[in-house]
Amino acid sequence: MRLAQLGEFGLIDRIAARFPQPLAPELGIGDDAALLSPAPGMQLVVSTDLLAEGVHFERPFGQLRLLGRKSLAVNLSDLAAMGARPRWFFLSLAIPAGLPLDEIEVLLDGLSEQAAAHGVLLAGGDTCGSRSGLVISVTIVGEQRPELLLRRSGARPGDEVWVSGTLGDSALGLQLLLKNKSVTGGAATEYVVNRHLDPTPRCGLGQALAEAGLARAMIDISDGLLADLGHICQQSGCGAEIALAHLPRSPQFERLVTSATPFPWQLVAAGGEDYELCFTAPADRRAAILERAKTAGVPATVVGKVTDSGRVVAHLPDGSIFQPSSAGYTHF
């Protein structure tokens, strides 16, 4: 069946059927608006991201299932960075006329997998045709007790700077995708490409750090570590020093760049789309943080410290100062 035969309301029915619906007395899909009831004492936390074909993704790279997973993952990552628990999401799709219904179903597969994995309910959305590319807009709504939420503005001089997981995989994966136009190569290539196409939002770690009161400021790394740590420093009125040699890298990343001279610090420190967490915390909380990271199943690494200098300084292994060719990805 083609989309034109199914029609707008047919598509909405298919989407609704793919996701478990919010329970009464809340309204799910099918009224003018959705009704959301946060749990008592909870503050609502809302984030939104728009992904456009030709800008954030190329359809030939494929895998609309992964694109579905990623379009929810980037929003989940924003809630993780606040320490909030995700609950509902809204999905708007602008769909090119030529896109077969099968492929839309595959996109919905990815979205519903990710939604189920994080226990978020589809609460509403909008669908329309697109004369140009596919556009996916997701708004996510989570909740948390207000006193536990982690803002960007809480860092203090003397705090240690931490990152979760490993950095640079996604940027290297994208570089390889752009070069090869398809996912070929060994297991290491597959790993870094997958880190780009199917990032894992660190919801469990973000919530655990917030709920245990361990971190003081937190952000997710979407524009590259230096740019995003820069946001923390700007909003906290402080600076930071980072040792690039301490930045955690995957064995797969190391294997793929082994012959690169100079070493691609740019990818690790400013590549972007890592969707790892960067947070700051007093040094005496180190053991407690490592324990939470272990429980959450993701490594956490101290990479530097917060200073009162007002700027982010990154040291190369030889002690000289690293200047990224750009501080991070920016549109336009």
Next chain:
Amino acid sequence: MRLAQLGEFGLIDRIAARFPQPLAPELGIGDDAALLSPAPGMQLVVSTDLLAEGVHFERPFGQLRLLGRKSLAVNLSDLAAMGARPRWFFLSLAIPAGLPLDEIEVLLDGLSEQAAAHGVLLAGGDTCGSRSGLVISVTIVGEQRPELLLRRSGARPGDEVWVSGTLGDSALGLQLLLKNKSVTGGAATEYVVNRHLDPTPRCGLGQALAEAGLARAMIDISDGLLADLGHICQQSGCGAEIALAHLPRSPQFERLVTSATPFPWQLVAAGGEDYELCFTAPADRRAAILERAKTAGVPATVVGKVTDSGRVVAHLPDGSIFQPSSAGYTHF
């Protein structure tokens, strides 16, 4: 200055500067997510709409200011249809590289005018480039006491069917725009074109009807009266009979179609994008409803009644049954 020189963060700063920010302890633009605190006892009501160039609008028709106003208006209209009070909105923009910064500012003019008129605060969003057309995605958040909210499912046989304002202006305006490619013609043409490009969401009337407990079911007319009344009937498990002769039409509409034979009932009953309210209420509430409509400054008209037939029947002035050429606008 061009957008490329200003950059993503420069643009976000400009957007933030155009809108009054939510007060502490809420977070506005500039963290990973926005924090929203509904007033005590209030339920949150959320709706989202995506407008894409070439589908919902053509840039040559112009007036990015009106496009800004409309992209918020269609979301406000969804909240009006629930009887909710709008409070916050989220704005995502995918911007073509060639769009001058001046024009973006004009779009923001329209958005901030409409936001100020309805007292809604910009709470967050996302911006990116677009390789194809301009895309505007708005998510709006309102609130209302849960027992007052008006669902589509509340209609009962015997209720009267009401509509606010006049119908068909917007569809006729679009028809004239598509024919002439610009707004020329007399005051009547200008009026109906403006009803298409700059619809007025009926927030005041929607809230008043909900808060006085006068309506039983409500929807906003975006797909055409027959289609949207069909949604009420489907979700209420009932039907409706409509007298087309009773459908309210503006003097400007009448003047423009005076020579049309047959009379364009299609535009009035199934044209779409009216952004008026359609609601049902017991007959003994007629006087109270008319009083609320007068206070809200918008006419309200009884156009038919709710039946137990399970379908919507529309009678032409000669008593025969009207069959729309399509029940309303659908994408794809």
